[in-house]
Amino acid sequence: MDRVRVRFAPSPTGPLHIGGVRTALYNYLFAKQNGGDFLLRIEDTDQTRFVPGAEEYIIEAFQWLGIKFDEGVGIGGPFGPYKQSERKPMYKQYADQLIETGWAYYAFDTPEALDARRKEAEAQKQTFQYDATTRDTLCNSLSLSKEEVAQRLESGAPYVIRFKYPADLDITVHDLIRGDVTINSNLLDDKVLFKSDGMPTYHLANIVDDHTMEISHVIRGEEWLPSAPLHVMLYKAFGWEAPQFAHLPLLLKPDGNGKLSKRDGDRLGFPVFPLQWKDPKSGEISSGYRESGYLPEAVINMLALLGWNPGTEQEMMDLDTLVKLFSIDKISKSGAKFNLEKAKWFNHQYIQLADDERLYTHFEKVLKDHGVTADKEYAIAVMRLIKERVHFLPEFWEQCNYFFVAPTEYDPQAVKKRWKPGTAAHLAKMLDILNSVQPFDKQIVHDKIMEYVQSNELNMGAIMNSFRIALVGAAKGPELFEIISCIGVEETNRRVKAACEKIEEPTL
RNA sequence: GCUGGAUUCGUCUAGUGGCCUAGGACAUCAGGUUUUCAUCCUGAAGAUCGCGGGUUCGACUCCCGCAUCCAGUACCA
DSSP: OOSOEEEEOOOOSSSOOHHHHHHHHHHHHHHHHTTOEEEEOBOOOOGGGOOTTHHHHHHHHHHHHTOOOSEETTTBOTTOOOBGGGGHHHHHHHHHHHHHTTSEEEEOOOHHHHHHHHHHHHHTTOOOOOSTTTGGGSSBTTTSOHHHHHHHHHTTOOOEEEEOOOTTOEEEEEETTTEEEEEEGGGSOOOEEEOTTSOBOHHHHHHHHHHHTTOOEEEEEGGGGGGHHHHHHHHHHHTOOOOEEEEEOOEEOSSSSSBOOHHHHHHHTOOSBSSOEEOTTTOOEEOBTTTTTOOHHHHHHHHHTSSBOOSSSOOOOOHHHHHHHOOGGGBOSSOEEOOHHHHHHHHHHHHHHSOHHHHHHHHHHHHHHTTOOOOHHHHHHHHHHHGGGOSSTTHHHHHHGGGTSOOSSOOHHHHHHHOOTTHHHHHHHHHHHHHHSSSOOHHHHHHHHHHHHHHTTOOHHHHHHHHHHHHHSSSOSSOHHHHHHHHOHHHHHHHHHHHHHHSOOOOO
16 A cells, blocks of 8 residues: 555534534544545435535544645545535446455345344344345345346336355454454344345445545544455455544543533533534524534544653653654554543633734634633633633633723622731722822832731731722732733722722621 | 444553562542642552353463443444
């Protein structure tokens, strides 16, 4: 196999699941590391499950994440079209080819007839399987006479094309992560390759497309491992060289067991989708990482480490670093539980790392969402002061609001603890000191206040905290003199006076 | 049920026969820094490596069995 070419092939049935994002990420990393191509193919062979907007959503999600495709839907390329519905005309000939070579057959069984057989088998505690032992008892081109088959086909009777597994054959799939996986063909069901609606199933379309698009490595979720033998057989039936396979471990829900699902996100309060999604039918909204205030690099870093590690103790890695360090043989075999706390930690790290300009675009938006328009320089100064206490972008507001709007309420707990008899008088004195230093100088004011506190045998903590309550409305935020420096002496005077009027001193 | 896969601190993981009295990160707890909150720093606690058998001088690492969990079992992908 010469050139590395991998693909991400989602089906547009709704928003892209975060597990799918990870699959795409691993594909991307592998492609880029090997100087290969990464393509986006849309697998929309099931017309009944098509959801409008899903395709656009997928493209937008990867744009946000900074994962770029070299070819595919929305980009184009020499192997197009990249949407299976647009490739529809080419699949039938491949299905026919399989029939001619004896690797497949027509089946005319109605869904009802098959259902009946399944129920029948179930009643006897057995599993119905369309295979070498049951083909003859069903309605297909192997059990019917040639004439009958020809007549049915001609009359336009609905039919599907099924794969004909050779009996008792050990099929081995070589998986880059799990090694050889072998299964006997007797245990396999003659899968439908071509549906009665004229569309191929996933299996056929997938193999035909991967081959014609010259895909070298198929990196996909573990849920595909059971059907990998079929795919291997299909390549064999066509006489094509099969790509290499790698089946990724699943992303599990944080508590309990099982695949991470949308419901888990709702239940535990974290997004399961990269972007917010509004269901076109129900109107239901599902939260997204972007809207919840995650930085894309944090999402990527976190996802990369859920099932893979560089073999060193390095944890912070941007996309380029991941491209350099990634390797398939360091992918773990078992599923990984999603961990919200770790995701939060990563996001905090990347917020600290983000440069001012970029972080400001997010900060500005948060301000705007709360009806604040501010001078950019001032806003950046504030942002620098508070960013270490935000873990998610929207938290910027609760950490910064008092830099833009005077407090109207005072945290009762803080007041109870810090607002004592005589506080107002002390604060008036603080104001005097503050106003006496012209122009305002952080250090000088600080020293003078310190001096006052010490000479009057007062408690620095008590004084400073009541001061803080007046300015901030709560016991939080950066150094007090930084705050004064930002909001200004005049505003400080106003806020202290307002607080002294509004907050009642407890009586002794 | 059947088939396949997986199984190291609460979680993500390191570990490819002796370096493991099992390392790191998140979370937790305790101290420290800070006038507050957050951050940050230091430290602690936390896995008898799912269980039982082998193989070997020696096993988390190899083999077998069992258990548990997960996935698949559609004219869905």
